[in-house]
Amino acid sequence: MALSTVESFVAQQLELLELERDAEVEERRSWQEHSSLKELQSRGVCLLKLQVSSQCTGLYGQRLVTFEPRKLGPVVVLPSNSFTSGDIVGLYDANESSQLATGVLTRITQKSVTVAFDESHDFQLNLDRENTYRLLKLANDVTYKRLKKALMTLKKYHSGPASSLIDVLLGGSSPSPTTEIPPFTFYNTALDPSQKEAVSFALAQKEVAIIHGPPGTGKTTTVVEIILQAVKQGLKILCCAPSNVAVDNLVERLALCKKRILRLGHPARLLESAQQHSLDAVLARSDNAQIVADIRKDIDQVFGKNKKTQDKREKSNFRNEIKLLRKELKEREEAAIVQSLTAADVVLATNTGASSDGPLKLLPENHFDVVVVDECAQALEASCWIPLLKAPKCILAGDHRQLPPTTISHKAALAGLSRSLMERLVEKHGAGAVRMLTVQYRMHQAITRWASEAMYHGQLTAHPSVAGHLLKDLPGVADTEETSVPLLLIDTAGCGLLELDEEDSQSKGNPGEVRLVTLHIQALVDAGVHAGDIAVIAPYNLQVDLLRQSLSNKHPELEIKSVDGFQGREKEAVILTFVRSNRKGEVGFLAEDRRINVAVTRARRHVAVICDSRTVNNHAFLKTLVDYFTEHGEVRTAFEYLDDIVPENYTHEGSQGHSHAPKPRGPVTSIRKPTNEQENGQEARAAAGQGRRKPNERPPGSQVHSQPSSGARGCDRTGAIDRTEHFRAMIEGFVASKESQLEFPASLSSHDRLLVHQIAEEHGLRHDSTGEGKARHITVSRKSPAGSGGVAPQLPSPPSPAQAEPEPLSQQPLGQPHCSTQLDLKALHLQRLQRQQGSQAQPAKAQPGVGLHPQKTQQKKKKKETKGPALPCEEDFDALVSAVIKADNTCSFAKCTASTTTLGQFCMHCSRRYCLSHHLPEIHGCGEKARAHARQMISREGVLYAGSGTRDRALDPAKRAQLQRRLDKKLGELSSQRTSKRKEKERGT
Numbered sequence: 004m005a006l007s008t009v010e011s012f013v014a015q016q017l018e019l020l021e022l023e024r025d026a027e028v029e030e031r032r033s034w035q036e037h038s039s040l041k042e043l044q045s046r047g048v049c050l051l052k053l054q055v056s057s058q059c060t061g062l063y064g065q066r067l068v069t070f071e072p073r074k075l076g077p078v079v080v081l082p083s084n085s086f087t088s089g090d091i092v093g094l095y096d097a098n099e100s101s102q103l104a105t106g107v108l109t110r111i112t113q114k115s116v117t118v119a120f121d122e123s124h125d126f127q128l129n130l131d132r133e134n135t136y137r138l139l140k141l142a143n144d145v146t147y148k149r150l151k152k153a154l155m156t157l158k159k160y161h162s163g164p165a166s167s168l169i170d171v172l173l174g175g176s177s178p179s180p181t182t183e184i185p186p187f188t189f190y191n192t193a194l195d196p197s198q199k200e201a202v203s204f205a206l207a208q209k210e211v212a213i214i215h216g217p218p219g220t221g222k223t224t225t226v227v228e229i230i231l232q233a234v235k236q237g238l239k240i241l242c243c244a245p246s247n248v249a250v251d252n253l254v255e256r257l258a259l260c261k262k263r264i265l266r267l268g269h270p271a272r273l274l275e276s277a278q279q280h281s282l283d284a285v286l287a288r289s290d291n292a293q294i295v296a297d298i299r300k301d302i303d304q305v306f307g308k309n310k311k312t313q314d315k316r317e318k319s320n321f322r323n324e325i326k327l328l329r330k331e332l333k334e335r336e337e338a339a340i341v342q343s344l345t346a347a348d349v350v351l352a353t354n355t356g357a358s359s360d361g362p363l364k365l366l367p368e369n370h371f372d373v374v375v376v377d378e379c380a381q382a383l384e385a386s387c388w389i390p391l392l393k394a395p396k397c398i399l400a401g402d403h404r405q406l407p408p409t410t411i412s413h414k415a416a417l418a419g420l421s422r423s424l425m426e427r428l429v430e431k432h433g434a435g436a437v438r439m440l441t442v443q444y445r446m447h448q449a450i451t452r453w454a455s456e457a458m459y460h461g462q463l464t465a466h467p468s469v470a471g472h473l474l475k476d477l478p479g480v481a482d483t484e485e486t487s488v489p490l491l492l493i494d495t496a497g498c499g500l501l502e503l504d505e506e507d508s509q510s511k512g513n514p515g516e517v518r519l520v521t522l523h524i525q526a527l528v529d530a531g532v533h534a535g536d537i538a539v540i541a542p543y544n545l546q547v548d549l550l551r552q553s554l555s556n557k558h559p560e561l562e563i564k565s566v567d568g569f570q571g572r573e574k575e576a577v578i579l580t581f582v583r584s585n586r587k588g589e590v591g592f593l594a595e596d597r598r599i600n601v602a603v604t605r606a607r608r609h610v611a612v613i614c615d616s617r618t619v620n621n622h623a624f625l626k627t628l629v630d631y632f633t634e635h636g637e638v639r640t641a642f643e644y645l646d647d648i649v650p651e652n653y654t655h656e657g658s659q660g661h662s663h664a665p666k667p668r669g670p671v672t673s674i675r676k677p678t679n680e681q682e683n684g685q686e687a688r689a690a691a692g693q694g695r696r697k698p699n700e701r702p703p704g705s706q707v708h709s710q711p712s713s714g715a716r717g718c719d720r721t722g723a724i725d726r727t728e729h730f731r732a733m734i735e736g737f738v739a740s741k742e743s744q745l746e747f748p749a750s751l752s753s754h755d756r757l758l759v760h761q762i763a764e765e766h767g768l769r770h771d772s773t774g775e776g777k778a779r780h781i782t783v784s785r786k787s788p789a790g791s792g793g794v795a796p797q798l799p800s801p802p803s804p805a806q807a808e809p810e811p812l813s814q815q816p817l818g819q820p821h822c823s824t825q826l827d828l829k830a831l832h833l834q835r836l837q838r839q840q841g842s843q844a845q846p847a848k849a850q851p852g853v854g855l856h857p858q859k860t861q862q863k864k865k866k867k868e869t870k871g872p873a874l875p876c877e878e879d880f881d882a883l884v885s886a887v888i889k890a891d892n893t894c895s896f897a898k899c900t901a902s903t904t905t906l907g908q909f910c911m912h913c914s915r916r917y918c919l920s921h922h923l924p925e926i927h928g929c930g931e932k933a934r935a936h937a938r939q940m941i942s943r944e945g946v947l948y949a950g951s952g953t954r955d956r957a958l959d960p961a962k963r964a965q966l967q968r969r970l971d972k973k974l975g976e977l978s979s980q981r982t983s984k985r986k987e988k989e990r991g992t
């Protein structure tokens with residue numbers, strides 16, 4: 004072998020490790036110097052205000068202390084942090100800077116953290132339940148020393164079991180041709196062909212086999228089968244992984260197979276199944292255990308005698324005795340360890356736990372036949388070399404298209420430190436060393452297909468058992484719009500839900516997206532999805548904290564974490580909030596393809612992406628995700644959830660009647676967001692009406708690609724700009740022409756439709772969506788002359804002619820067509836209802852463009868009769884509502900008898916409830932107060948809520964949207980009742 008190759012490899016690795024080490028030390032130093040404890044906590048390396056919740060002494064001689072956040076407020080979750088099991092932590096008294104003890108973190112959940120402290124004869128930890136403590140993550144020297152040591156051993160390696168393996172992994176040699184293996188039967192007969200091939204290949208390879216297992220492809224299942232087969236051949240196996248969790252995962256799986264296994268180091272899970280195989284536990288059960296305990300007792304006794312006596316000679320005798328006893332103790336202990344290690348078929352440890360300064364040094368050099376490294380793509384290469392030097396053959400499993408090993412030094416990462424052994428070998432040897440698992444058992448095929456195309460050369464397929472599974476197929480989960488789609492995009496583009504703009508903050512948050520997440524979770528939970536089956540993934544610690552603050556109490560089982568915390572896990576539903584939304588279009592740190600791949604592929608049945616497509620589309624890879632969701636999923640705009648984030652009335656002067664292009668409304672306005680974004684509230688809502696329609700024409704399995712005109716797929720950033728320019732040119736052409744209207748093809752993607760709506764709005768044009776289903780398209784036309792004052796009938800489906808009746812002017816002092824928002828909402832509901840009915844096999848009756856079912860119209864009439872002339876805007880609504888609810892709460896507006904039970908709005912100025920037609924402060928007489936309040940808000944928040952005064956914010960958007968959903972549900976019930984009645988009738992006739 005070319006020795007120089009190994010030497011230069013080692014030299015380079017040492018240099019990179021040095022860089023990384025320096026970066027870590029420097030980071031710690033600057034934190035300690037410049038950061039308050041609070042800042043350390045927000046960096047994720049310190050946990051403040053902890054209380055002892057339980058202590059158990061004695062698990063194999065250690066003291067396990069569990070800490071919980073001090074219960075002050077209702078929030079009792081730990082702040083988001085980077086602690087993981089195996090970390091060395093310092094324990095401090097809350098008010099002191101001196102360290103009480105150091106320990107090893109053994110378990111961390113969202114609510115508690117458990118640390119193991121070694122207690123010796125002269126050290127007893129005395130913790131007070133009333134006291135508060137803090138934990139600080141300490142730099143871990145041990146790991147660095149072990150990594151360096153392994154590299155030095157590699158450099159000096161001349162002859163030994165791993166010689167030819169080193170040649171293949173580092174030198175120029177290719178893997179030897181596969182050996183013939185005797186026929187064998189699989190333990191697991193359910194393995195799919197790609198898994199079986201991987202098992203056979205791994206057994207037949209001489210030096211190295213790589214199992215490339217994309218998400219959910221049964222990588223662990225395959226590795227377990229390989230290990231079982233190897234054990235059957237009588238081979239001794241050392242099985243490692245970079246993290247304690249990954250090792251425990253294998254321990255649990257192998258334990259089920261009744262093989263003799265031994266786990267070195269700290270099991271991360273306090274599960275019986277993992278604990279009982281730990282070295283300490285095995286030793287405690289061994290024949291030597293009693294003798295060892297006796298010797299310990301003897302030592303303690305001699306110590307005691309030694310203390311009492313003053314006689315010098317006696318003292319010297321005792322000391323000799325202790326020396327002898329200690330020697331014997333060591334011999335006995337080592338013999339017991341060797342016995343346990345030798346008896347085990349499989350020894351498991353973390354990569355660094357397999358270090359030769361640990362128990363493994365007691366074994367002969369050629370003890371192991373095979374080294375398995377699971378999650379190899381997440382390990383620093385140097386850490387893999389710790390176990391690799393211990394056997395002639397290795398099997399590496401992992402997925403280099405998921406997260407690489409984490410590093411602190413950017414420089415070291417760029418120079419190759421974050422490049423894993425697996426990634427390197429896959430590129431070098433390809434099919435000569437790699438087998439990929441291609442059937443995945445987790446994700447709905449719509450999710451699979453994105454991952455497959457984006458990351459795995461289109462080779463992944465979904466197993467039939469999962470290909471079509473949806474949330475609604477889970478027991479107890481209702482069939483709703485949310486539970487029946489695998490992909491949902493909630494786009495905040497143009498909604499002004501900007502990220503928090505805090506100069507000094509490293510982390511990012513987005514409260515608007517938090518609210519959207521909250522609403523979507525509520526919709527899922529209302530439908531019967533267990534909170535524990537949902538994961539919320541956010542790329543920033545700050546966002547994780549904001550989410551936990553608003554969600555953890557209500558849904559304690561909900562898991563909210565950063566991507567890194569979810570690798571290797573799965574959930575039925577995953578909600579991603581991408582946070583970034585800014586005028587500069589900065590995408591920043593979330594822009595790591597593999598991270599996004601991991602986030603999306605945690606989901607089994609449902610992925611919801613909440614993002615500002617305008618911002619995240621600046622990242623080519625994120626854009627492929629948004630485009631894919633746009634084309635294959637359901638698209639909603641955030642307006643549907645938070646219709647009052649943007650005041651309802653600001654669009655009216657620009658869009659209702661006056662044909663002028665909008666211009667900035669003074670300096671304050673522009674602080675808020677770009678002008679054109681201000682203008683699209685209404686249209687976005689209108690667009691939403693169609694965006695919501697599912698891509699129902701596409702059968703789940705079909706590989707439908709977009710028509711060229713929609714151009715969404717695979718186009719990069721410039722593509723998006725092109726599309727915008729393309730539509731802009733078309734619309735400007737139309738403005739210059741004499742044509743009366745411009746029709747856009749029905750083939751536009753919902754994103755394109757949004758663009759068209761926006762651009763038309765910018766040009767002061769009318770833009771209506773007309774037609775149903777596949778024929779639905781946008782028609783752009785010139786606006787009628789100003790001053791009509793009525794509501795422009797630009798809604799997706801005008802529900803009833805009644806809306807055209809103008810309200811008496813006296814009730815509308817500011818001339819605002821304040822009903823339009825409700826009309827939008829109403830249109831949405833009606834559409835939804837219509838769709839529901841359509842899906843209930845009544846297609847003939849749900850006519851395009853007619854919002855209401857005939858029966859509903861009847862009810863409406865009935866209502867009219869009992870109530871007299873209803874206000875135009877609320878009529879249909881109330882008709883529907885009153886059909887399901889007995890309204891005893893009525894609007895506080897004089898003479899109005901409309902119900903406020905479901906959709907009433909509370910006015911913060913007069914503390915009364917009003918119906919939707921009268922809730923605006925200007926209408927029921929609180930206008931002055933509202934304007935004063937608005938001025939206050941502007942000076943406080945630097946934000947202008949456009950229009951006259953603020954929208955009544957007393958009913959916060961979340962609550963309002965919730966009300967909306969309650970109404971939806973009621974309407975749904977109503978419609979199903981109706982259906983069943985109809986069915987009965989049909990049966991009767």
Ligand SMILES: Nc1ncnc2c1ncn2[C@@H]1O[C@H](COP(=O)(O)OP(=O)(O)OP(=O)(O)O)[C@@H](O)[C@H]1O
Binds near residue numbers: 219224225571572
């Ligand atoms: N051949 C198979 N037939 C049926 N189900 C399978 C098969 N192989 C794996 N599975 C199932 O797929 C799921 C994932 O398996 P496993 O834990 O081995 O995957 P993994 O690839 O290690 O996961 P990860 O993506 O988290 O690394 C498990 O529920 C497992 O039972």
Ligand SMILES: [Zn+2]
Binds near residue numbers: 914915928
């Ligand atoms: Zn009021």
Ligand SMILES: [Zn+2]
Binds near residue numbers: 895896901917920921
């Ligand atoms: Zn009213």
